[in-house]
Amino acid sequence: MVIILVHISDIARMAGVSSATVSRVINGTAKVSEEKTRRVEEAIHKTGFNPNEIARSLYKKSSRLIGYIVPSILNIFLSEVGRAIEDEAFRNGYKMILCNSDENPEKEAAYIKMLMGMNADGIIITANNENLDEEIRHCPIPVVVMDKNAGTHCTASVQSDNYTGGRIATEHLIECGCKKIVLMRGPQQYCSSKQRYLGYVDACRRHQIEPRFVNSRYSYDEGVESARELFRRYPDADGVLASTDLVAFALYKVIYEQKRRVPDDVMIVGYDDVGLSRLMIPTLTTVAQPIEEIGRLCVQLILEQTEYGTIQQRDNVLPVSVKIRETTKRKEGV
Amino acid sequence: MVIILVHISDIARMAGVSSATVSRVINGTAKVSEEKTRRVEEAIHKTGFNPNEIARSLYKKSSRLIGYIVPSILNIFLSEVGRAIEDEAFRNGYKMILCNSDENPEKEAAYIKMLMGMNADGIIITANNENLDEEIRHCPIPVVVMDKNAGTHCTASVQSDNYTGGRIATEHLIECGCKKIVLMRGPQQYCSSKQRYLGYVDACRRHQIEPRFVNSRYSYDEGVESARELFRRYPDADGVLASTDLVAFALYKVIYEQKRRVPDDVMIVGYDDVGLSRLMIPTLTTVAQPIEEIGRLCVQLILEQTEYGTIQQRDNVLPVSVKIRETTKRKEGV
DNA sequence: CTGAAAGCGCTTACAG
DNA sequence: CTGAAAGCGCTTACAG
Numbered sequence: 198m199v200i201i202l203v204h205i206s207d208i209a210r211m212a213g214v215s216s217a218t219v220s221r222v223i224n225g226t227a228k229v230s231e232e233k234t235r236r237v238e239e240a241i242h243k244t245g246f247n248p249n250e251i252a253r254s255l256y257k258k259s260s261r262l263i264g265y266i267v268p269s270i271l272n273i274f275l276s277e278v279g280r281a282i283e284d285e286a287f288r289n290g291y292k293m294i295l296c297n298s299d300e301n302p303e304k305e306a307a308y309i310k311m312l313m314g315m316n317a318d319g320i321i322i323t324a325n326n327e328n329l330d331e332e333i334r335h336c337p338i339p340v341v342v343m344d345k346n347a348g349t350h351c352t353a354s355v356q357s358d359n360y361t362g363g364r365i366a367t368e369h370l371i372e373c374g375c376k377k378i379v380l381m382r383g384p385q386q387y388c389s390s391k392q393r394y395l396g397y398v399d400a401c402r403r404h405q406i407e408p409r410f411v412n413s414r415y416s417y418d419e420g421v422e423s424a425r426e427l428f429r430r431y432p433d434a435d436g437v438l439a440s441t442d443l444v445a446f447a448l449y450k451v452i453y454e455q456k457r458r459v460p461d462d463v464m465i466v467g468y469d470d471v472g473l474s475r476l477m478i479p480t481l482t483t484v485a486q487p488i489e490e491i492g493r494l495c496v497q498l499i500l501e502q503t504e505y506g507t508i509q510q511r512d513n514v515l516p517v518s519v520k521i522r523e524t525t526k527r528k529e530g531v
Numbered sequence: 532m533v534i535i536l537v538h539i540s541d542i543a544r545m546a547g548v549s550s551a552t553v554s555r556v557i558n559g560t561a562k563v564s565e566e567k568t569r570r571v572e573e574a575i576h577k578t579g580f581n582p583n584e585i586a587r588s589l590y591k592k593s594s595r596l597i598g599y600i601v602p603s604i605l606n607i608f609l610s611e612v613g614r615a616i617e618d619e620a621f622r623n624g625y626k627m628i629l630c631n632s633d634e635n636p637e638k639e640a641a642y643i644k645m646l647m648g649m650n651a652d653g654i655i656i657t658a659n660n661e662n663l664d665e666e667i668r669h670c671p672i673p674v675v676v677m678d679k680n681a682g683t684h685c686t687a688s689v690q691s692d693n694y695t696g697g698r699i700a701t702e703h704l705i706e707c708g709c710k711k712i713v714l715m716r717g718p719q720q721y722c723s724s725k726q727r728y729l730g731y732v733d734a735c736r737r738h739q740i741e742p743r744f745v746n747s748r749y750s751y752d753e754g755v756e757s758a759r760e761l762f763r764r765y766p767d768a769d770g771v772l773a774s775t776d777l778v779a780f781a782l783y784k785v786i787y788e789q790k791r792r793v794p795d796d797v798m799i800v801g802y803d804d805v806g807l808s809r810l811m812i813p814t815l816t817t818v819a820q821p822i823e824e825i826g827r828l829c830v831q832l833i834l835e836q837t838e839y840g841t842i843q844q845r846d847n848v849l850p851v852s853v854k855i856r857e858t859t860k861r862k863e864g865v
Numbered sequence: 866c867t868g869a870a871a872g873c874g875c876t877t878a879c880a881g
Numbered sequence: 882c883t884g885a886a887a888g889c890g891c892t893t894a895c896a897g
Contacts, residue, residue: 252874586890
């Protein structure tokens, strides 16, 4: 089957006008007489003409494409943010290119270069690359950094209030009556983890509780290791703050192995509030990041920069809250 | 900060050659003298020149972009396939545009139109849209349909062997000694679900077991409903085939509520083998779809069609296998 | 081996 | 209001 592509010149010929006029009708960029408008619209309708975006992009220097660069979409939190970004992009006529970097700086650089070459309108990136700021120094398109502070060369940053997250999670456990609270502390080179740690420590201090922690990365398997270490070092722990919901899930496994009861022996608070946390058994109390809003704001910032050439607020910190579910419960007599 | 974009003409001037020669050096499309090649490469290196892909696309009518249209990336299986697609695309210098359709035909159509307008090189779609085939009839770019049979107008299809999946899952439960096996049957308008059902029924017949089923959609919440109905209708069920791993997870919840023991009272087999199935407690026996391979093949088919204008095998059915974990166990004396 | 020229399919000053 | 022309930044016949 041969499919004949129709171009703007075909429409022009059919409607007896110039290509310029057709373009004006399509984009509404200038007044066109009613009669010609009608003829153009008819021709477009009849042929199913779909303007070539690439040609338009070349002239406009904008492809209405946004790159989302993350370690991996297999990380549920990043996947949920990606969904939110894609939604907001779609609403505004943009498309999202998904880029999994595996935290590999070369892959990140390759993607940034690709996106630049494509006249992407913006990049949303979450990376732990030391050189990222240098990397995007010569990037002519807006770069929004997610989940960390804005470097010198990026356009803006969006993150949630990790300090408060760490603090209120701890306070919640304290209110529930926990005395031996242990933090599964995420990698301290991530400023999100560092902030949560600080929030945790401050809450402990304020309530005269001794801070304890084990280091924990964000993957499930490493979560299992950390959880084992946790109960080795703190066998009497009665409250645990997991670094993510997935790590909390890993913690469940160890708790199950050790036949500890939740929440009676140990209470648990996760972090992120991904969809999964509501499904776990027992359902997981967790610190909810405003995932929808994070995604929406990242896109909005890019549109703002593209449209006005500047941005109202460069560093954006979104509020978090504790979603109380079955893994925490106020103890009798507290 | 002003970023000066360098163009091919700048390189040409710096190297004292024509743009054509620069292009030839970059693309290796023709012999260029050593001396000029050196000068061009030097200029490119010095300026960090990054060719404008949009301009190239316009001429080449290929943007090296592949669209992945799915109901939602929040579906873990689709997210994992997406990761595999993106990997394979990256390896070949392609980028993936992620499109969540929410099973909304209008969104699907909008995305297909967008992708056509962008000279995308291919579309990978999984949809249950009756009119999809008509939709892509006038689509000049290759369309690979995932998880269902190829319609008349699509380029190719990729799916795993759902009939066998249903059959071997059932046989596994039978071998484990289950007598009252219930299928949580996915929507029968999906041919994948239908095939699994047929495989289940055939396995039952062959072993003189009566087929039983409850209808179940693919979401967690609907899974919970179906699981409740299941034990209402078949309180003595000793083996359950869940329609997906996520539905199996929903089943866990109901089983937990009803204090049934797994695998002693009920054995469970999931479907898909998403990462989550290995993390569940107990770990889930499931029918593994070759996720990596599905993604890779979808991309390969598009490249094949793009490169050769034809495809070796239009309908592709990939093998499945049972991954045995803790939810099934051979009963004593079987 | 190499350059001038045409062309990819649009959009927008410019002139009327 | 409208069209002819130039231009977006590349690539590739074409001619030498």
